Amino acid sequence: MLAYLVLAGLTNSAIYALVGIGIVLIFKATGTINFAQGDVLMVAGYVAYMLHVALHLSYPVAVLGALAAGFAIGMLSERLAFRPLKSADTISLVLATVGLSFILKGFGRLIWGGLGDYLSFPSLVTDTPIMMGDIIIIPQQLVVIGGATLVIACFAVFFKFTPLGRMMQATADNRRAALLVGIRVDRVHLMAFAVGGALAGAAAVLMAPITLLYPDIGFPLFIKGFAAAVFGGLNSLPGTLLGAVAIGLIESLAGGYLGSGFLDVSAFLVIMAVLLVRPRGLLGSAALRRA
């Protein structure tokens, strides 16, 4: 029981981590939260579904398609909901991305909602559970955890070692100084939204076989990714990972031991508690409280 719950929890953690890292990346580079992050994931998931299930293309093509879709929608988000508002206040920025989130959700429902309420996406590996002693393992769970780890590792390398990643770090540290040394900050903003979108696209393909696809899937994932990000301080990538693991595990254990109704609500209670006790998160720096 415990092992099963931990594994299921970690699987969700992997998805929350991917969403949360996208949110933190965008927040670090631009100072705003993309409330449409979950809906980018939803659309990317449907794109992968179209490629893989409807057009019978191979799995890697579907993965690339989802990454590309996430990347493109991320760029579009920056153009529509961030660039025109660069000098606006937080309220305008947040409401703009909330609006964008609903536009994406509406289009998702319009285009794909008619195909069926919950679309199933085939697993990469067999659906037959593996028994290890008395532990039941669903292979796709391992794919999700392994896949997410791989994506996060790639992202860490990108962020630490590539020129673009280092430009993002520089912009996050000090926008004005970055501008002074010749970094095209506008381009960095655009790429942050795009890479954030691609991370959501990766999450979509990994997660779709387990959760199925439906138009309303975006918001719950966004709010949990956001919670993971806040848990870790909103500006710390390792902190976000930690937050995602914590939220996934708490959810799963609460759902298992307190009753399945508590699965969803425990995450919200944790968020409220964290914001109450330590608004800057576990690993965050103090300066961000009023962001």
Add this chain to the structure above:
Amino acid sequence: MKRLHLPGPASCGAAVLVLFAVLPLVANPYFLFIGNQLCIYVILSVGLNLLVGYAGQLAFAQAALFGIGAYAAGLAQVRLGLPLIVAIPGGLVVATVIGLAMALPALRLSGHYLALATLAFAQFTNWVFQHWDSVTFGGGGFRVPPPPRPAFLSAGLQSYYIAFVCAALVTLAASRLVCSRIGRAMIAVRDGEVAAESLGVHLLGTKSIAFGLSAACAGIAGGLQTLMLGFVSPESFDLTQMVLQQAMIVVGGLGSIAGSVIGAAVLMGLQEGLRAFQSAQEIAFGGLLLGVVVLAPGGIAGFMARRAAGWREQYLWGRKPPLPANPAP
């Protein structure tokens, strides 16, 4: 561009009041329902604008507090057998108390953190509506039998006139409030917390008042919604309802009472026109929210203030109006 010459918001408001007072005499039941729902939306929108547009606190709990008002008023009638005259104010009190209880810790937060905390609160509230079966009747919702009424009024008319009187009072009170010391303190907090404090504005007090007032509006609107529909269910108070309300104040104009009323009417019209098409509703609400924030900050009220010479938001006693919200340069 040529400036339009139009009567000001006060005269327009008076005209709307008269129109709404006599409307039921000619309206069919559908339009009566629309008018009733619009009155409720006006209360919600005015309340939310006080919090977001005037005090600058981006909270997402208004739909949840609306639900708390509706559940409290409905359950007071069904479970406790209280009369309507107690149930609706009861809903107001419960929503205000819970709103303040939520706001007190939230007062330490601002910006994105406040948005997340209030979103989590809203999700938690909706979960309680759905899962606390022994009190809330769970996900299926519950019926509230129509309250007794005087013989000369139909149930629809009674509900309409109660909502109409409440909406008129809330709007008048709010337009008076925003010109008062409290309203100006809220605007000062929005435009700069440190500056406001240095001018002697009590930061926490002012924020609490804004949270309390918006929760009170949500609470009374909830009671009126219960009265109108005779039915309460969790999904009426979900994220879509929240975005609908945010779109109302953004389209009408953040920091404008007249705008709150106009925005409520515009979004109400859209919601009814697209009732059969959920995806079109979402695209329309989201599109308006994004489009107005990007292309026309200030909304309809901001547009009127720039383009129409006679349009000054000048309310009772002719005091100078506060400036509409402007995105900081």
